Amino acid sequence: MFANVKRYNTLWYWERHRYVYIATEEGVLRYEIFSGYETKTESTTYGLSFQQTETKIKFLTYALEKSTANMEIVPELTDRILTLSTCTNFRNGRRWVVQAVCVDEMSN
Numbered sequence: 001m002f003a004n005v006k007r008y009n010t011l012w013y014w015e016r017h018r019y020v021y022i023a024t025e026e027g028v029l030r031y032e033i034f035s036g037y038e039t040k041t042e043s044t045t046y047g048l049s050f051q052q053t054e055t056k057i058k059f060l061t062y063a064l065e066k067s068t069a070n071m072e073i074v075p076e077l078t079d080r081i082l083t084l085s086t087c088t089n090f091r092n093g094r095r096w097v098v099q100a101v102c103v104d105e106m107s108n
Contacts, residue, residue, distance in 0.1 A: 005086045006096045008036030011069050018071075020082060020100050027107035031082045031100035034073035037066035041093045045083060053077060063099050075101040 007013040014036065022029040039045050045063065050056035056077055063081075064074065075081060080102040085095040 005036075005084050005098045006088065008033070008098050009038075009068055009096070014069050014071070020084070020098075022082070025108075027105060029102055030104040030106070032071075032073060032103045033098055033100040034071055034075060035063040035067040035099040036097065037063075037068055038088055038094055038096050039066060041095060045085070045095075045097050045099075073101065 004017075007017075014033070018033055020031040020033065022031065043062070044059050047055065047059050050059065060075055060077075060081075082100045082102070083097060084099075085097045088094045088096050
C-alpha cells in the first residue's frame, strides 16, 4: 500500500518529498519526515503507546539511529509521530519504514 516509502533510501527522493499530509474531518495534518530505514517487524518501531518516558526516548533514538539520512530533525517527547511501513521481503519479516513528526494542523 505504501510502496513509495521504499524510495526514501535515497537522499534525492527524500529531499523532494519531505512531507506527508493526512486529511481528516477536522482538517489536514502536515508531517515532516525525520527518519527512513529498514527494520524487523518486531522492532521498537511498532510501539503504539509509551507508559514511561524512557520507552519513548528509546523509540525516538532507535528511529534516528537507524535512519539512512540525517535530516537534522529531532522530535520532542511530546510530538505526535506518524509511522508508515511497507514490506521489503515477505520471507524475512522486514519492512521499510518512514517516520514523521506533526509540524502543522490546518483546520477546515
